Amino acid sequence: MARVVVDVMLKPEILDPQGQAVQRALPRLGFTGIADVRQGKRFELELEGPVDDAALARIREAAETFLANTVIEDFTVRVEETS
């Protein structure tokens, strides 16, 4: 079975207070040297059939219209081989 991963991140210019809250917590826990944190979403889609161009095109369409709001978010689509 093939897995397609869609990563969704807030656009760089959009303030991410969740990422900031994580960044502030890190040094308190002893994890120093981290300059910035951005928090995003990861969707793992398990396909019933093969990952061909048509399937990927449909997933891109789903990502653009539904999984991400492209007014505020960017997304990437990639195939992950599973055994």
Next chain:
Amino acid sequence: MTSRVGVVTFPGSLDDRDAQRAIRLAGAEPVALWHRDKDLHQVDAVVLPGGFSYGDYLRAGAISRFSPVMATIIEQAKLGMPVLGICNGFQVLTESHLLPGAMLRNNHLHFICRDQKLRVENATTAWTTDYQAGQEISVPLKNMDGRYTADARTIDELESEGRVVFRYLASGPNEVGNPNGSINDIAGITNAAGNVVGLMPHPEHAVEPLVGTGGTDGLGFFTSVLKQLVSS
């Protein structure tokens, strides 16, 4: 004939009954609309109420946008039917692209619930003619994802065309007026035609002296649209 104003119930809507009550108090007939029913049952206008439709699981308003009733509402809104989106309803309107921009998590990451002072910036939309431009009103605000944002070009367009309908104001010297980090203190906007309005605060909770803010500052939304429907 009494004007019919529909109120959509999505799974997770909370304020649909209050919206219906506000419509009745304004003198119109509220009509309950169901998210899975494409038919708008001859309503003249629609209110998308507050709540957490479909749990806001993906993003606030993201799943509701694809419900059968929204397909018809989007179509009719483009033809000029008045549509008001309150809180979650505003989020549904931006996700549907009936209004530009998007809503983000409040900048302080907390749910906020308080009486909110607003300035009416545009008293010419279908939902605001019973107010005066510059008038200050107070209605409840309660949300988690209320930080309005849009790209700089969209904001310039909204500002220059007078499409910012409501702006957050401080109610005293010790209060920060902007409750969520919204760009330019924007609390509500309209489309170019003025028939679609969305805002985060809740006018439907400020229509009777007994409850809410204790004032009736929110009633004007519903009397405004009623006048528009009667005169058209």
